Amino acid sequence: xxxxxxxxxxxxxxxxxxxxxxxxxxxxxxxxxxxxxxxxxxxxxxxxxxxxxxxxxxxxxxxxxxxxxxxxxxxxxxxxxxxxxxxxxxxxxxxxxxxxxxxxxxxxxxxxxxxxxxxxxxxxxxxxxxxxxxxxxxxxxxxxxxxxxxxxxxxxxxxxxxxxxxxxxxxxxxxxxxxxxxxxxxxxxxxxxxxxxxxxxxxxxxxxxxxxxxxxxxxxxxxxxxxxxxxxxxxxxxxxxxxxxxxxxxxxxxxxxxxxxxxxxxxxxxxxxxxxxxxxxxxxxxxxxxxxxxxxxxxxxxxxxxxxxxxxxxxxxxxxxxxxxxxxxxxxxxxxxxxxxxxxxx
Amino acid sequence: xxxxxxxxxxxxxxxxxxxxxxxxxxxxxxxxxxxxxxxxxxxxxxxxxxxxxxxxxxxxxxxxxxxxxxxxxxxxxxxxxxxxxxxxxxxxxxxxxxxxxxxxxxxxxxxxxxxxxxxxxxxxxxxxxxxxxxxxxxxxxxxxxxxxxxxxxxxxxxxxxxxxxx
Numbered sequence: 467x468x469x470x471x472x473x474x475x476x477x478x479x480x481x482x483x484x485x486x487x488x489x490x491x492x493x494x495x496x497x498x499x500x501x502x503x504x505x506x507x508x509x510x511x512x513x514x515x516x517x518x519x520x521x522x523x524x525x526x527x528x529x530x531x532x533x534x535x536x537x538x539x540x541x542x543x544x545x546x547x548x549x550x551x552x553x554x555x556x557x558x559x560x561x562x563x564x565x566x567x568x569x570x571x572x573x574x575x576x577x578x579x580x581x582x583x584x585x586x587x588x589x590x591x592x593x594x595x596x597x598x599x600x601x602x603x604x605x606x607x608x609x610x611x612x613x614x615x616x617x618x619x620x621x622x623x624x625x626x627x628x629x630x631x632x633x634x635x636x637x638x639x640x641x642x643x644x645x646x647x648x649x650x651x652x653x654x655x656x657x658x659x660x661x662x663x664x665x666x667x668x669x670x671x672x673x674x675x676x677x678x679x680x681x682x683x684x685x686x687x688x689x690x691x692x693x694x695x696x697x698x699x700x701x702x703x704x705x706x707x708x709x710x711x712x713x714x715x716x717x718x719x720x721x722x723x724x725x726x727x728x729x730x731x732x733x734x735x736x737x738x739x740x741x742x743x744x745x746x747x748x749x750x751x752x753x754x755x756x757x758x759x760x761x762x763x764x765x766x767x768x769x770x771x772x773x774x775x776x777x778x779x780x781x782x783x784x785x786x787x788x789x790x791x792x793x794x795x796x797x798x799x800x801x802x803x804x805x806x807x808x809x810x811x812x
Numbered sequence: 813x814x815x816x817x818x819x820x821x822x823x824x825x826x827x828x829x830x831x832x833x834x835x836x837x838x839x840x841x842x843x844x845x846x847x848x849x850x851x852x853x854x855x856x857x858x859x860x861x862x863x864x865x866x867x868x869x870x871x872x873x874x875x876x877x878x879x880x881x882x883x884x885x886x887x888x889x890x891x892x893x894x895x896x897x898x899x900x901x902x903x904x905x906x907x908x909x910x911x912x913x914x915x916x917x918x919x920x921x922x923x924x925x926x927x928x929x930x931x932x933x934x935x936x937x938x939x940x941x942x943x944x945x946x947x948x949x950x951x952x953x954x955x956x957x958x959x960x961x962x963x964x965x966x967x968x969x970x971x972x973x974x975x976x977x978x
Contacts, residue, residue, distance in 0.1 A: 473955030480957065481939060509958065516961035519968050520934050523915030525839040528826040533818045536850045802841050 470495060470502050475509040702730035702741050710740040715757050718742050719788050721807050724751065736760065751797040751807065758790050784808055820861045821850055828869055831935040835873035837916055845872050863941055866932065914975070918967035926960035933957055 470478070470492055478492050496502050710718040710729050720726055724744040732739030738760055744751040783796040786808045795808050825846055833842035849868045858864035919927055925946065932942045943950040 471955070472958040473952075475954075476958040476961070477939065477954030480933070480954070512958075512961050512965060515965050516930070517934070519915055519918065519964060520834070520930075522911045523834060523919075524830045525833055525842070528829045529843075530822070530825045531843075531847070533821045533850075536817075536821065536847055536854070539847060540851045540854050802838065802844065806840065 469499065470505070472505070472509060475502075475506050476513065479506070479510055479513055701733040703733045705729050705731040705740070710742075713738045714740055714755060714791055715759075716789050716791065719753060719755055719791060719793055719811050720744060721751065721753075721810050722812070723810075724807075746797060746799065746807075749797055749799055751795065751799075753811075754794045754796070755791045758787065758792055786811070788812070814857050815853075815861050817850065817853055817861070820853075820865070824862055824865060825850070827935045828865060831866060831931055832869055832873055834915075834919065834931055834934075835870075836876050837912070841876070845869065845876065848872060860941070860944075863937075863945055866935065866937070867945065870928070910975075914968060914971050917971055918964055921967040922960055922963050926956060926963065929953060929956045930960040930964065 474492060478489060481489075496506060705713075707718060707729055710731060713731055718729060718740050720742055721744055724746060727743040727745050727750070730741040730743070731737060732741070739754065739756045742753045742755070744753070783794060784801070784804055785792060785794045787793070788811050793808070793811065795804055797804055797807075828846040828849060829839075829842045832845050833839060836842055836845065846869065849865050849872060852868055853861070853865060856864065919930075922930070925948070928946055929942055929948070932945055937945065939950050939953040942948070942953050948956060
């Protein structure tokens with residue numbers, strides 16, 4: 467064997483402990499070649515030195531959170547559904563067949579030459595009954611649980627309207643279970659309508675501290691409406707550190723080492739809200755703060771409202787408690803930067 | 813048989829954090845991304861869970877790099893925090909921060925393939941796994957690692973000499 471190259475020597479050092487026929491030749495050569503033994507020792511030193519350098523760069527300690535934290539984080543998300551091509555193809559076929567059946571059925575209802583113009587068209591919603599039958603009107607009316615479209619063929623009603631009305635089952639004709647469900651839904655509606663007003667430890671808090679944490683991502687229409695409803699305009703008027711300290715009952719909180727641009731107070735409500743603006747190298751950091759005592763025990767709501775967003779990199783606001791104040795930090799920076807800034811507030 | 817992700821988590825999480833830390837250079841972010849990797853792993857059943865995790869981690873770190881420009885202006889602040897969290901002794905904090913910065917810059921002087929191979933080896937991958945991960949031939953890993961180690965050490969020593977000269 468000729469002299470071992472550097473790659474072989476490193477591979478031998480990295481893998482040589484594993485007994486293998488592959489290394490027999492290398493070991494035989496090393497036993498006979500002082501030059502290669504010298505180079506092996508150099509490779510060993512280089513390997514150790516590189517490992518030492520890398521070790522120095524690692525985090526001092528790596529805490530391992532319980533696996534439950536991963537499960538909780540996963541549980542907070544809606545599972546992403548990925549449709550495979552095969553599944554999409556199958557769905558496409560299913561949709562095509564359903565469409566064809568629907569069109570054919572409607573055309574039959576309209577164009578059936580055997581049906582006289584004044585004969586009614588009747589449909590059953592029961593799957594055990596015939597789907598499409600031509601039935602005298604009297605028999606339709608006598609059959610509970612049957613949806614009917616007792617329309618004259620000469621009517622101007624469109625096929626789509628017929629199809630829609632065919633599946634509208636009057637509540638008093640619905641099966642008992644279904645009727646109960648309808649009644650429950652009807653009873654639930656007022657509650658659902660009232661939900662936005664009651665939704666809201668978060669909304670109440672937002673009004674209290676004068677801000678609503680915003681998402682950078684495009685909100686859904688519902689979320690946008692919710693945020694808009696929450697966003698009670700706050701009028702900030704210029705204040706100073708002493709005045710803010712009086713309102714808060716303690717010195718206003720700031721991130722050390724970051725220039726303070728202004729200290730403002732909330733001109734509305736009880737006037738105990740304070741806002742500090744700090745300049746993060748051209749990006750404005752807003753710290754809205756309010757005494758904990760004015761939140762009437764809703765501090766947990768404040769922090770909990772932000773908890774889901776802690777795992778969401780799109781979030782740009784977090785709420786923390788410092789001293790006797792609840793602070794909401796907002797800035798157009800990544801969440802971890804914002805979190806780091808919050809951690810620096812004593 | 814489905815993967816025992818809880819077991820893999822216990823065995824791999826710390827290595828994954830170290831691997832990610834050398835790519836994003838933010839201890840908190842590395843922890844966060846490592847958890848994100850496991851969140852994505854749930855429901856998956858790869859042949860080699862460890863390799864799968866590191867592939868996803870590398871991809872996440874790459875995405876992270878795309879946001880680096882946005883994040884760069886805040887690095888000073890974040891580094892300041894990292895210093896505060898690692899130790900309580902200001903002198904030790906300063907020294908550790910200097911070490912991390914020197915390694916970051918030294919690794920930055922390696923080409924991407926050499927750096928990837930070195931970090932995968934340091935994360936505990938064997939030659940076959942590194943080859944599978946990087947697409948290199950298994951026979952080329954020794955040579956690549958030797959070159960990467962030499963460049964890392966040389967770059968690191970050059971940076972140390974420059975700092976001493978200042």
